[in-house]
Amino acid sequence: MTYCLFHFTFFNAQTLINIEHQKFSSDAFPSLYTDLFSDHSDTLYRNNRENFNVNWSPHLIYAYEDNVFAHQTGFQFNFFATYQNYIDLHLHCKAGLSNANSNAYESVLQSKAYFFQELDTNVNLFQDLRFRWIWRTNKFIQFHFGIDKHKIGEGNRSLFLGNEGIASPFVMLKSSFWKLEYLYIHQILREGKTTHYMPKGNAQHLLQFNWNKNLSLAFFENVGYIIKDTLYDRGLEWEYWNPTIFFRPQEYSLGSSDNVNMGFQMTVRFKKNMFYAQFILDEFLLSQIKARSRWQHNKYGVQFGFKKELNIKNRPLFWRIECNIVRPYTYSHKDFNTSYSNQSLPLAHPLGSNFAEFFNEIFISGKWLNTYFFTQFYLKGNDIVGNKTSYGGDLLKSYSDKPEGQEFGFKIGSGEKTYRLQIGTKFVKTIFNKRWNLFVEPRLILEKRKPTIENKVFVTVGLTSRFLEEWRNY
Template identity: 30%
Template sequence: MKKNIFLLLALFSTSSLFAQTPNQYLPYSFDHYQKFNKQAYDQNSRFHSSIKPYFGDDSLLSQAVDSVYNFGLDTAVKRTWVHRKLFNEHLIDIKTPDYTVYADFLPDFQIGYDSQAGNTWLNTRGYQVGGTIGKKFSFYTSGFENQAVFPGYYLEYINANGIIPGQVNDKFGPTKSTKDWAYATAILSYTPVKYLNLTLGQDKNFIGDGYRSMLLSDVAATYPFFKLTANLGRVKYMAMWAQFQDLRAPEFSYDNGYRKKWGVFHYLDWNVTNKLSLGFFDSVIWQDADEDGKRGFDFMYANPFIFLRPIEGQNGSPDNALIGFTGKYELFKNLAVYGQFAADEFTAKEVFSNKGYWANKFAYQLGIKGFDAFTVKNLNYLLEFNTARPFTYSQRNSLLNYGHYNQALAHPMGANFREFVSIWNYSFKRFELKGQVNFAQYGLDGTGENFGKDIYKPYDTRNGNYGYKTGGGIKTDFSFIQGKIGYLINPKYNLRLETGFTSRIEENVNFSQKNNFITFGLRSSFRNLYEDF
């Protein structure tokens, strides 16, 4: 028995025998990814920063990945097994010349108090397992079992939409204030040659350099996808096919589950120079089936190197096509200017008529971000403006809109809004600080009205064809101010002690909702879950 225990402990600790192998999938988290800003926005490199998540085997990132995940590791000092596992290593960490495997327990335990709901808490037990086989194949999976009592505004959102934002459906519905849910992610990645990567996953994707994305974000729940990524130096090209779920469309039967829809996405990122990058994006959403029959996957969209809009037109234009553009310019050595433009639908003569035509559906983003602000090392910053005109991302029905699992595939506020957001992150040794401010203005609907904010409302329920402007409807002001302080315990799986304070205000002529809440917790994982909506 003692011999078996010794062998098991030795197996868990084999990482010290081999060099760091950073060619791992890096789960996307905005806060965590700021630690890579110096490499991602280096004027002397041509790193493709707008396609996320990253893989750690990129030569431009490998040094940063090694530094971040091995922070505080001093191999010259001999530590006990318990000390190493608590502060510097994965719980299980096996490295051999042929394969690597790591695994961790991911807790997220929080307690707090909300001025509206009273005591709040979160009890999450999670895991992650990842690794590589040879130099071409990697894998990653995570899973989370959760129970929680949420702040007032968050609980209202869950009860109104039937989902835990960004995760999965509410298991027991609005009758219970304590929520219970579980979900998992998985990634299989294969790189047959250095120019090509194939990824099969149940996860999220993000296009852009900002905090938000007006093209494709990680706001909604995970979804199954197959992604092809070609890297040819200055050009990086992504083609992805995905399946989404619509919880609002009537189910055909219990056995068929939630209604399905499909999506295809193309994105080309071109590093024109070391400083300037330009990108082109297009996508099409189509429904899987209707009452008259099943369409399924449409192989007309199978070709990864074809413009989607002509194919959608050749199909008879039954689907929802979106095109977009991105840009990034690294203005100074520690500051980049970036932007996005998304065009859902528009009529040129109506754009310039200034009559507020409903079908002029577009969105855009402008921002700056950087690192080492005011010459302070590890002080990262972002200032960003986002806006979307009414009815952008909406369609004839929810099976065609730009959404998944009762949330938007782009911005969490849907459409018909303007938003300013600023985020600052600073780390000093194992201490981490974050400050965030959001201010937004949007137009809500009155009874029987549709001013274009809710992308799940069919656009043919609008009140008319003209007179729509961004923020029209019931003018609503929104503010979100948050500060967090954390102490990093183990960088391998982002285990930290964290406390935070949040103030949220949403008000218009009909109501005023104010939430102030504070949280304390032992947190882990790289989940990117949004609270600012």
């Protein structure tokens, strides 16, 4: 996966930004994400009511793996202001020098997605610049505008809108009334090569019904469309800017071939426990599901998870176990420009499609030291290197590029099977009035991809801000 240069205009501006957790309607553990591990939340959105806050910190991350030394050396600046609890402004800037390549899924530095500009051999300038403006018209409605990221769901990963990708220009509407909560987001994305980007739009909404304090059900829908390509300047599709419509009927009425996905979400809370689930549906034919034919166009994914908060000797502990399964070709489209992605990165789960993943994590808040531990094991089907045929694991490839003459028999792991086990631990010490984090993070990766088995062991150390701290567990 490659990175693109950052152009600071509304339609082109998309900084390559690190992980972000904006939880939508998750009040099961209100203290967990404010006390443990720097709020463990890298979105600019905050619910605090400070009138004004400015802070800075060094951004120093160093890593070592197999006689290779990598570094990021820079600074971070954050600004927050609010006016009479009606208007908020959030600004964030991170910049510096690095000798590491900008790789979306593999990085010993644990950085997520930055804008990299090569200055010299093995010397890159990295920067992370974003903002969010919020207007609260009343207690029921909020409008957001800016360049940032969003996440929908209670899982560490999301099958709707994930947190591992790239920030983008957006407008957002959030509203709540009675037992209903509504979220509408319209993003300006882009795809293509560094010399020729294809702008595209992505509209999505989520309607959630809170049956009671323990049970919530939600319906999700999104549509992706091309704004401009080499032959046609379509512009913004204003029909999709209507937050009160369903996208699938609107797509049919336009006569377009846009990429529409639907999904359902459920959360069940009981005391300090939560069970959650997501189901994403791209396409399907019920008769083929009943026949168990593993038809190519039965494209869907499921997520099941459980998380729990404990208190051991007056020290909070958080535990999560999660399973994600996504069939081949899910999120992909006939035209790769309308795939569910942004700058070659998936908008949902970072593995894209054609995978089964098991994930487990534990947070322990100590008196002097915070500890984070996670394990990840997955099976993923990759395309064969040097072969243009798509086996459903790369959503940037058209689903029309399937193996010639084959429509059935596609199962998870189709193509070149890859098995990976990743084990990581992070030890964090807060310093400077709990504004900065000093951390050490050893990690082990075991990967089997025929005909080789690869082992990686690396250690990362750093000093960063507690706000928008680096987190990577995939």
